[in-house]
Amino acid sequence: MSSVVVDRYTTTENWYTSSYEALISITDQQDYVYPNTNTVIGTGEDTEPASGTGAIGSERQDSAPRSDSVNYNINSLSQSSFSRHQFAYQRFFAPGFAYQPGVRTQGGANFSSPTLTSINNVPSSKCKATITGRYRIQASAFAGTTNGNFPHILPLYIWYHDNTGTKYLLQENITITGQTININLAPSANNNAAAIAPTYASGGTNIPEVSFTVRGANTVQGATNELVYLKLDVDASKPSTTAGGTNGSNYNPNNPSNQADADGWRGTTLRWRPIVNPLGESLDKPFFYGTITRNWEGTNLIIDGVGGDSVTFAPVSSTSTFAALIVHPGSAAVAVTSSLSAAITVFAASSMQSSCALTATGNTKHDIDLTTESNFAIDSFFGIITPGASSISATTAFSPSANLKLGLLETLASSTAQSTTGNLIYDIGSDYSWEATTPEFQSLDYNWTQRNQWDEWEPAQWGEELQTWDEWESDLWDRAYTIRATALTNSTTSFRHGIVKTLGATFDINNLPAFRKAGAASLSAATNAEFTSRGVIGILFYIFDIQTSLQSDVVVRFDAAATITNAFTATLEGNLNPDAFSVIGFETSLQITPTFKPGMVPTTYAVQSAQELSPTFKPAGFANILALASQVSAARMFFQADPFNIIKVDRETKRISIAAENRQVKIDGENRVNIVAAETRGIIVPQETRILKLMKAPFLERFTTPRVRSEA
């Protein structure tokens, strides 16, 4: 199974940090005079007045010197505390005083600022926020003194951090030409984030675009850099005069000691606004402005077989239970009992009887070929002289083991769909002109387009020195070809072949020692079989291995195949009169000829056939062909033999009905002459006298009638 993490949802919006600003004071002595007495140290509002005392660029009022914190670690604050106008004061030392480099003011935003949210029920833990933008800086500086010695150079160092924590230095030497000067380190205030390309006022350096990423706990892809370095470092070194500047200021109203350094500076305060207000608002002044793209991850759980993780339902096993002779499905019980009891009296006749009852119950939906054998054997031995009755018991074990399957006896009907595709060569069925010939005709065998007249044809193009159609041999056209066609025949059937099973059962009867011969015994065995299904059952019962001296009188019933529609009973009866030690065997067989039932699994048979067709071209008659502007007087048209037009006429049987004939021979006339050679004619006797003598029967007694007549 593959699990692929994808960005399910993505949003992009503007993003910027909250604001703060800082003042950097560069003074010329340890005791610093805050230029703006109403500025709050630490956190709080900058209530810088617009004008008057305390306003930027106004005269400063003296106040008690204080030693402010050197390094105000803004970065450790949460963004919410950056809300506005937090201040950090950094003391720098003017020329002539101890220089304390390397202490800088930092500004930054808390890395958790880009909020990880949820969307469409995808939790924030699957959210990844990427901030892309640029730092923006705006600064202004004003001189801590107003001695008018300008210009001075204020070296300003700004480090911005990229997403790897690497700091990049942007240095600007700010020329202070007045008490207040704006240091435009950012583009115009109203630029939006996308258009921002902040540069220093000198235009020498761009602040490149950087990206930071914040990820939820469950995100697994995307940038690994986190938003931990979003900050700026700012240093301001002591100012220096430039050529042309005035050194040696002697006026420093903000310095109670009125001490001036060699350059005449008492201090300079740099107001660093590493923030601008692009929308012109007064509260939000981001120092980093850009866009934030949030991605919410989702996992595609794909069952694609990778790692063996495909879904295979456990094979459905079909079990046909055949616990009896002819049971399917389900089970049936076959109870076979056989008992043989005999009372054999020595020197006297005894009788034995054995019965075998075979009963099968169940739903015999399927016909099978079943053979059941039952063998009875009665053994006798010499030396058993015990007179009296003995009892012979027999046990029968009947354990059929069948593996019966559904069978079929069906006619499989298959439909064959055959399509044949051959390469037909064009047929000329009527008069035509060259212009009317198809491009295919022109492009296949002949290059007609390069010849305008017959005469322009080179002999080589005809193959020989053929000048006209008539010189072409028919054989050139009479080419045999073979079209091979294949057809796939699919026949689907829903039958399963069956098999024939034979079930065998043996009955053994063992006699007890008391059994002995010298008497006549009769054996009567009956086998009952009961079926509750249809089928054809052939039954053959017979007694085998009968000694010559053993007389048997066997009656077999159902000894021929019969259609069983109901329960039946087959009975074998026999009279056994043994006069010697012998083995008596008994065997029954039961045969059932199955028919077939539909199976449950369709089977597809694929049949492929190939047909070869071998038509030839046959020359046809002559026809006029118009070529170009001239007329061809004679041409031979060739027709392709269409293999499909070859019709095979089956053998016919014709009967001619002949009407019944009556023939009469007309004889015009006939004269027949009869010649009588001799003639005897009787003469009628008119009168005759005859005398008859009557015989009288001699009746001797009244109860007897004489057989012959006689005279008295």
Place this chain on the structure above:
Amino acid sequence: MSAASDYLERKVLDHVLRNSTNNFNAEDIIYVALFADSGSLASTALESGTSSTAGTGNWGYYEINNGNYVRKEVTFALAQTAGATTSSASNITVTFPVAAANYNTAGGTGQVVTHLAIMDQETGGNVLFYGALTTSKTVSSGDQFTISSGNLSVSLA
């Protein structure tokens, strides 16, 4: 216990063995359903249970029912026989909707998909075949469950 539900087994046997008296008419469209079972009763429920969402003996108790989950249509290729096994594999990719919430079931059995089943209806209906995932899949909000074509197979042996 096989991968065919009792319902399907009865239908097949009646259809095959009782000729036209109990024909089983297959549905035109069949679906794949997902189930989550933190215990071990889902298989039994899929074998013989119903769509009822009450009771651990019914598969409706374990079927996913939230986060935009719906059963998705699936089709299968013609069955093929290899050796003693005849099987049919899916021939389309089944893609469930992106989960809008952590999966869960009517029975509150969690978001870990443990079983699949082929159903005969988009809702309710009957279980035809079912099986357990080799590896259970936790479907959280935003995740998407997909079964690539050919990777869902049913076999008869």
